[in-house]
Amino acid sequence: MIGVEDHLQRCLDGVQPLDPIDLALLEAQDCVLAEDVVSPMDVPGFDNSAMDGYAVLAADVAAASSEHPVELPVVGDIPAGSTTAQHLAAGQTMRIMTGAPLPSGAQAVVPVELSDGGVRTVLLSAAAPSGQHVRVAGSDVRAGDRVLSAGTLLGPTQLALLAAVGRARVKVHAQPRVVVLSTGSELVDPGVTPGFGQVVDSNGIMLTAAAIDAGARPYRVGVVRDEAGTFLQTLTDQLVRADLVVTTGGVSAGAYDTVKEVLRGLGTVWFGKVAMQPGMPQGFGTVGPDATPIFTLPGNPVSSYVSFEMFVRPAIRKMAGHRGLFRRSEMATALEGWSSPPGKLQLARAELGTAEDGSRVVRLSGAQGSHVLGGLARASALVVVPEAVTRVEAGDEVRCLVLDRRAR
Numbered sequence: 001m002i003g004v005e006d007h008l009q010r011c012l013d014g015v016q017p018l019d020p021i022d023l024a025l026l027e028a029q030d031c032v033l034a035e036d037v038v039s040p041m042d043v044p045g046f047d048n049s050a051m052d053g054y055a056v057l058a059a060d061v062a063a064a065s066s067e068h069p070v071e072l073p074v075v076g077d078i079p080a081g082s083t084t085a086q087h088l089a090a091g092q093t094m095r096i097m098t099g100a101p102l103p104s105g106a107q108a109v110v111p112v113e114l115s116d117g118g119v120r121t122v123l124l125s126a127a128a129p130s131g132q133h134v135r136v137a138g139s140d141v142r143a144g145d146r147v148l149s150a151g152t153l154l155g156p157t158q159l160a161l162l163a164a165v166g167r168a169r170v171k172v173h174a175q176p177r178v179v180v181l182s183t184g185s186e187l188v189d190p191g192v193t194p195g196f197g198q199v200v201d202s203n204g205i206m207l208t209a210a211a212i213d214a215g216a217r218p219y220r221v222g223v224v225r226d227e228a229g230t231f232l233q234t235l236t237d238q239l240v241r242a243d244l245v246v247t248t249g250g251v252s253a254g255a256y257d258t259v260k261e262v263l264r265g266l267g268t269v270w271f272g273k274v275a276m277q278p279g280m281p282q283g284f285g286t287v288g289p290d291a292t293p294i295f296t297l298p299g300n301p302v303s304s305y306v307s308f309e310m311f312v313r314p315a316i317r318k319m320a321g322h323r324g325l326f327r328r329s330e331m332a333t334a335l336e337g338w339s340s341p342p343g344k345l346q347l348a349r350a351e352l353g354t355a356e357d358g359s360r361v362v363r364l365s366g367a368q369g370s371h372v373l374g375g376l377a378r379a380s381a382l383v384v385v386p387e388a389v390t391r392v393e394a395g396d397e398v399r400c401l402v403l404d405r406r407a408r
């Protein structure tokens with residue numbers, strides 16, 4: 001039996017970040033940036049108004065108030081999108097819209113609400129110190145600024161920044177394409193009412209969804225029967241679209257554990273026991289002409305999910321170019337006691353919460369059997385109980401891996 005850390009290291013050593021590719025901005029969402037992005041331009045590119053109003057010289061409106069408005073001739077009208085440079089002389093004003101270029105000579109903008117809205121002449125009823133409601137060129141980004149660093153995850157706001165600094169395409173790590181294969185002759189597709197002895201392929205749905213959350217582009221192949229030829233043919237067919245393969249089922253000691261039987265024969269996949277509970281039977285290696293990495297996860301649903309969390313998710317994140325590979329963890333006080341198997345790292349499904357005094361507390365999310373999906377679905381954390389600990393007591397401080405869906 002090998003330790004969790006050793007197996008994790010084996011898995012991480014077996015995958016590499018995918019080569020950078022050049023993508024259009026909206027195709028790059030959820031990808032990790034593979035270049036430092038330096039802006040070639042100032043943003044904003046020109047001084048412009050932050051308000052709909054009147055461009056003025058500060059001195060011309062210094063004495064303006066609601067009791068004593070200042071009257072100025074309106075010598076121009078500048079809508080957003082105006083591309084002709086204009087000049088404002090002392091003693092005049094121009095009507096200007098939000099985002100429109102400030103005429104040279106102008107120093108400030110009086111909002112339209114502080115005027116009578118005039119179009120030939122206007123009464124301005126407030127002073128405007130120099131710079132008021134003006135967005136200065138380069139005040140957001142200066143030409144030559146590094147605006148985003150390699151390793152940044154691209155979401156809506158990062159993509160907006162890239163567009164604003166003139167980029168239509170960007171270099172990112174490709175998202176790993178993950179093929180999910182469920183093995184087992186007892187399995188039926190979701191939506192099919194299982195007959196006696198049949199089980200719905202919930203793992204295929206779970207692992208595919210987990211792969212999306214981890215930042216991959218998954219393909220759920222569906223159910224593959226426990227038949228060596230069928231499994232090998234399906235796997236071979238799927239390799240063309242896989243950067244990584246994840247199988248579930250067929251890796252313990254059963255007479256029909258096809259995954260193990262077939263892949264053992266190839267000699268490129270390690271099978272063994274990892275000192276954790278759940279998720280003891282594991283396999284990792286490569287398959288096919290391109291040495292595509294493959295994880296063979298156990299079939300028990302909870303074991304399958306915990307194995308994904310511990311080994312597959314960090315591997316996907318490494319392939320996707322992430323710097324941080326692991327879940328955030330936090331300490332919490334156990335609200336109840338439970339036992340843990342000796343010599344194994346236990347990953348207990350649990351609900352993390354906050355007590356009235358503001359401290360973090362955790363309790364099990366139900367029965368801990370490897371088949372108990374209800375408790376898994378309620379879990380917001382996995383409590384990590386070290387190998388040497390055989391009992392957690394109420395009041396113990398325990399480390400929790402936070403299963404935060406939005407945490408990329």
Ligand SMILES: Nc1nc2c(c(=O)[nH]1)N[C@H]1C(S)=C(S)[C@@H](COP(=O)(O)OP(=O)(O)OC[C@H]3O[C@@H](n4cnc5c(N)ncnc54)[C@H](O)[C@@H]3O)O[C@H]1N2
Binds near residue numbers: 187299
């Ligand atoms: N004699 C032994 N038996 C078992 C051992 C062992 O060491 N010696 N290990 C146990 C442990 S621990 C685990 S975990 C499981 C792993 O089994 P397999 O990976 O071979 O998985 P299966 O036998 O195919 O299925 C186990 C269980 O999970 C259900 N299952 C399988 N696939 C799915 C799916 N896609 N969706 C939902 N549920 C699925 C399946 O029906 C079985 O109930 O082995 C123990 N046995």
Ligand code: MOO
Binds near residue numbers: 277281298
């Ligand atoms: O390791 Mo199995 O995963 O206990 O159920």
